[in-house]
Amino acid sequence: MIVAKRKPLNEIAEMVAPYKRVSVIGCRSCVAICLAGGEKEVKMLVSALKVKNKKEGRDQEFEALVVERQCEKEWVKEVEDKVLGSDITLSMACSLGAQTIGDMYPSHVTFPGLNTGIFGVPEEQGVWSEKCVGCGNCIIHTTGGICPISRCAKSMLNGPCGGSANRKCEVNLDTDCAWSAIYDRLKIQNRLELIEKVTPAKDWSTSHAGGRRTYVREDAKLTPHQKKGKEAIQ
Amino acid sequence: MAGRKPKVVGFCCERHGMDAAVLSARSGKEFDASVRLVQVPCTGRVDGMHILKALEDGADCVFVLGCLEKNCYYDTGSIEGRKRVEYVKQMLSEVGVEKERVEMFNSASTNAWMFPEIVSKMVALAKKLGPIGGEKQ
Numbered sequence: 001m002i003v004a005k006r007k008p009l010n011e012i013a014e015m016v017a018p019y020k021r022v023s024v025i026g027c028r029s030c031v032a033i034c035l036a037g038g039e040k041e042v043k044m045l046v047s048a049l050k051v052k053n054k055k056e057g058r059d060q061e062f063e064a065l066v067v068e069r070q071c072e073k074e075w076v077k078e079v080e081d082k083v084l085g086s087d088i089t090l091s092m093a094c095s096l097g098a099q100t101i102g103d104m105y106p107s108h109v110t111f112p113g114l115n116t117g118i119f120g121v122p123e124e125q126g127v128w129s130e131k132c133v134g135c136g137n138c139i140i141h142t143t144g145g146i147c148p149i150s151r152c153a154k155s156m157l158n159g160p161c162g163g164s165a166n167r168k169c170e171v172n173l174d175t176d177c178a179w180s181a182i183y184d185r186l187k188i189q190n191r192l193e194l195i196e197k198v199t200p201a202k203d204w205s206t207s208h209a210g211g212r213r214t215y216v217r218e219d220a221k222l223t224p225h226q227k228k229g230k231e232a233i234q
Numbered sequence: 235m236a237g238r239k240p241k242v243v244g245f246c247c248e249r250h251g252m253d254a255a256v257l258s259a260r261s262g263k264e265f266d267a268s269v270r271l272v273q274v275p276c277t278g279r280v281d282g283m284h285i286l287k288a289l290e291d292g293a294d295c296v297f298v299l300g301c302l303e304k305n306c307y308y309d310t311g312s313i314e315g316r317k318r319v320e321y322v323k324q325m326l327s328e329v330g331v332e333k334e335r336v337e338m339f340n341s342a343s344t345n346a347w348m349f350p351e352i353v354s355k356m357v358a359l360a361k362k363l364g365p366i367g368g369e370k371q
Contacts, residue, residue, distance in 0.1 A: 009328035040283060044325070047286035052329035054290070054367040 001030035002094045003120040003128045004037065006045070007113055013052055015111050016090055021061045023086035024113065025079060025101070027070040027093035034128055036114050037092035039066045045092065045113065070097025073104055084108060119150075136206030136213065142194055144185030149202075151178035157199040240360030242269045242353070243293040245280045247315075249307040251299035253343030258350055265350035266357045276300070276308045277315025277338075282322045285336055289326075294360035295335045297352060302340045312340055332363055 006012075016022050024042050032038025046062045053060050065082055067075040070093035076083075083089050083101065088109045091098035095116040102110045118130035133150045139157075140147050149155045153171035160179035163170030167180040186192050206213075222230065246252040252273050258265065270293075274280055277300030288296045298319050300312030316338045323333040337356065341348045 009325060010330070013329060040281070044283050044286055047283065047290050048325045048329050050290045051286060051326070051331055051366060055329075055331050057367055 001033055001120065002096070002116060003034045003118045003130075004031050004094050004114040004116045006036055006041065006092075007115055009045070009048055009052070012045070012090065012113055013049060016049070016060070016088060017058070019060070019087040019109075021063075021086040022088055022090055023063045023065060023079075023082050024090045024092060025070065025083070025097075026064075026066040027068075027097050028066055029069045029071075029093075031093055031097075031114060033122075034120075035126075037094075037097075042066055042092050070094075071100050073100060076101055076104055080105075134208075135202075135204070137203060139199070139202075142197065142199070143182045144189060144191065144194075146178060146182045146185055148178050148182065151181070157202060159195065238365075239268045240266075240357050241292055241294045241365070242266075242356045242360050243288045243296045244269055244271045244299055244353070244356070245274050245277065245284065245296070246271055246299045247277045247301060247307070247311065248273050248275055250301035250305070250341055250343040251277065254299070254341040254345050255349045257343060258346045258348075261346040263346055263350045265353040269353050269357065276306075276311035278308060278311030278313075280315050280318055282318050282325070285319070285322045286325070289331075289335065289366060292365070294363060294365050295337075295356045297337045297339055297356050299339045299341060299349075299352060302342055305342065331366060334359060335363060335366070 024046050026032070026037045026039055026042035028038060032041075035041065042064045046064045049060075049062060052058075063082055063086065065079050067079055069075050070091065083105060088111060089101055090111050090113045091101055092113040094114060095112060098110055098112045101108075118128070119132040119134060120128040120130050123129050130150050132147055135149050138147075139149075148157060152160075153169055153175075154161050156179060160177050161170070164177040164179065167177050169175040169177050183192075183195060186194055246255055252271070255271060272284075277298050280298050285296050285298070298315050300315045301307055303312050303316070306312045319336055319338040322336050326333045326336065339348075339352050341352075
């Protein structure tokens with residue numbers, strides 16, 4: 001899932017300070033699971049900002065809202081009146097949610113309340129770690145199911161670098177060396193021969209280096225006729 | 235602000251926290267009766283939202299009173315409560331509000347002397363800091 005972190009409150013307060021009516025919109029998907037922008041976090045943020053305003057004698061109105069998935073227009077549409085009825089929207093979703101609102105209502109100002117971080121998994125309660133960078137060309141079938149692109153600081157493809165020592169990464173001694181983990185995994189899977197396989201230089205054209213990526217599934221797209229029908233229903 | 239009574243809200247767990255309050259009252263200990271107590275099943279049930287809402291709605295100070303950490307009726311509830319209090323303190327610091335306005339305490343139900351001490355400490359603090367945002371409320 002996408003893991004994000006709330007921006008410091010003073011930064012958020014500074015962003016929204018010039019506006020009178022602020023709609024704060026959270027998301028019940030990834031950012032709710034990583035405890036950054038779900039219903040509770042939105043309410044706590046609004047409450048903290050109200051306490052700040054009370055202390056400083058500032059008059060500002062906040063409305064706390066949450067949608068199921070802020071990156072999908074259909075869900076955002078449900079709070080359209082509230083969004084457009086406010087002077088500014090503070091999105092407590094990942095950057096995708098904030099940009100969805102921005103794209104839907106281009107003349108309406110939308111600010112991010114979170115810093116979007118990683119594609120991560122919960123390791124334990126309250127701890128998330130990055131395990132994918134979305135390079136667009138997955139190779140974990142050859143590395144024992146462990147991604148060396150995200151989990152190795154240097155994204156090495158053919159074994160550990162010279163800095164790996166005692167199974168730890170030289171960039172951060174608290175981090176396990178990804179290739180040490182790959183070796184262990186391949187060993188218990190009796191597939192150690194893969195470690196000797198030379199992987200050629202990675203084709204990064206599927207990654208972000210080529211600019212904005214768009215994924216299309218032709219069979220799921222609506223034909224012009226279907227679009228017209230859908231619009232008629234709405 | 236003369237004559238203004240400080241507004242202190244206390245979230246007390248229904249086990250040791252509230253029992254300590256009741257015992258101190260039954261033991262004839264004196265404490266400021268203006269403190270508003272909210273009984274909760276466990277301090278692990280107290281959410282940061284409850285504390286912030288109390289401050290937002292006019293409380294000067296908020297305290298959370300739970301069982302002793304190694305003697306919590308629900309094992310780790312008072313540890314959870316403390317973590318929530320610490321998180322709210324951090325949020326208050328970020329928005330420039332005195333984090334001392336929120337405190338966590340632990341007590342055994344047999345500590346009749348402790349509850350009045352907590353109340354007098356928080357009431358004194360509320361008097362010292364005054365209402366959030368000055369006298370207008």
